[in-house]
Amino acid sequence: MKTRELGRGGDQVSVVGLGAWPIGGGMGTLDESESIATVRAAIDNGITFLDTAQAYRTSETTLGKALRDGYRERCFLATKVSRGYSPDDVKAAMDDSLRALNVDHLDLYQVHSWRNDHYPIEATMEAMARVQEEGKTRYLGVSNFNAAQMETAYGFAPFQSSQPRYNMIDRDIEAEDLAYCETKGIGNLAHSPLGKGLLTGKYAPGHVFDTDDERSNFPRFQGDLFARYCGLVDRLQEVAADLGLSMVQLAIAWCLRHQAVSCVLVGAKSPAQVEEHLGAAEADLSEEVVLKIESILEDTPEG
Ligand SMILES: NC(=O)c1ccc[n+]([C@@H]2O[C@H](COP(=O)([O-])OP(=O)(O)OC[C@H]3O[C@@H](n4cnc5c(N)ncnc54)[C@H](OP(=O)(O)O)[C@@H]3O)[C@@H](O)[C@H]2O)c1
Numbered sequence: 001m002k003t004r005e006l007g008r009g010g011d012q013v014s015v016v017g018l019g020a021w022p023i024g025g026g027m028g029t030l031d032e033s034e035s036i037a038t039v040r041a042a043i044d045n046g047i048t049f050l051d052t053a054q055a056y057r058t059s060e061t062t063l064g065k066a067l068r069d070g071y072r073e074r075c076f077l078a079t080k081v082s083r084g085y086s087p088d089d090v091k092a093a094m095d096d097s098l099r100a101l102n103v104d105h106l107d108l109y110q111v112h113s114w115r116n117d118h119y120p121i122e123a124t125m126e127a128m129a130r131v132q133e134e135g136k137t138r139y140l141g142v143s144n145f146n147a148a149q150m151e152t153a154y155g156f157a158p159f160q161s162s163q164p165r166y167n168m169i170d171r172d173i174e175a176e177d178l179a180y181c182e183t184k185g186i187g188n189l190a191h192s193p194l195g196k197g198l199l200t201g202k203y204a205p206g207h208v209f210d211t212d213d214e215r216s217n218f219p220r221f222q223g224d225l226f227a228r229y230c231g232l233v234d235r236l237q238e239v240a241a242d243l244g245l246s247m248v249q250l251a252i253a254w255c256l257r258h259q260a261v262s263c264v265l266v267g268a269k270s271p272a273q274v275e276e277h278l279g280a281a282e283a284d285l286s287e288e289v290v291l292k293i294e295s296i297l298e299d300t301p302e303g
Contacts, residue, residue: 001046008185017049024059039066041271055082060100078108087127125156147180187262201247252280
């Protein structure tokens with residue numbers, strides 16, 4: 001598995017990471033033993049980066065079980081504070097996460113999103129710095145912050161990484177945020193790289209998602225808009241086939257073409273899904289292919 005530096009001077013991490021939101025049940029209920037097998041398949045195949053969050057339902061607890069028997073020592077473990085950002089919230093969330101994950105420290109602790117209505121970011125970041133000083137996490141990170149928000153937060157506690165949404169159909173961060181991170185030496189962890197399944201190419205218009213799957217509530221996965229996305233992905237799938245890649249692999253490799261991306265966090269529900277992700281780490285997209293994809297993406301609905 002190829003690795004990249006997580007921000008300037010940071011650890012080397014696998015370019016493909018495992019996103020642990022699906023194993024928490026947010027995209028449909030999963031069997032716990034299958035989830036544990038998924039996590040272990042990722043680590044056994046050289047994926048070192050694991051990402052979860054306080055808010056990912058049962059994800060931290062299931063990960064904690066998967067990381068027994070020596071698996072914890074083989075990975076770079078990241079979680080997030082999600083439910084409240086006061087200093088007391090940060091402190092309590094950290095201790096809850098360590099307990100759920102059954103570990104004595106994290107590798108990365110991230111602020112899940114910029115929700116600064118009740119507490120100034122200064123107080124949140126200072127609390128983050130405190131849990132780092134206490135040895136509970138090696139690095140700090142933020143998620144879903146834009147460049148201006150990162151600049152403000154960085155002034156109170158320097159952090160190593162940013163975790164933005166980034167995939168072929170969600171590209172807002174290309175305007176400013178990626179360049180900001182490159183200048184500052186902040187690594188990027190691309191989340192939702194498969195557009196939550198849309199970029200797998202396996203869905204057809206009219207597909208109905210179960211009510212326990214978050215996608216049953218997302219406009220993008222309904223009706224005419226969903227059909228238009230499926231049409232776009234059909235065209236991208238032809239590019240993938242010409243390269244001998246699956247659509248899933250093309251979508252991950254496309255994120256990795258950007259050097260500001262340290263690791264692509266891909267959600268998976270089974271060992272077989274994880275195994276498909278591995279091939280993306282080896283795929284190098286030529287400039288010609290990137291341009292071809294660019295011309296197809298000009299027709300992105302809502303783009
Ligand atoms: N910071 C944030 O606010 C934030 C937000 C979202 C996600 N994240 C992080 O980013 C990670 C990735 O995002 P995500 O899990 O939401 O979505 P994603 O990676 O874009 O899509 C994951 C889903 O795609 C399908 N899939 C995955 N591999 C596949 C394969 N090989 N073949 C066919 N289908 C496949 C699976 O669902 P189906 O099989 O049911 O289609 C899977 O649950 C998360 O797990 C989480 O760690 C962070």
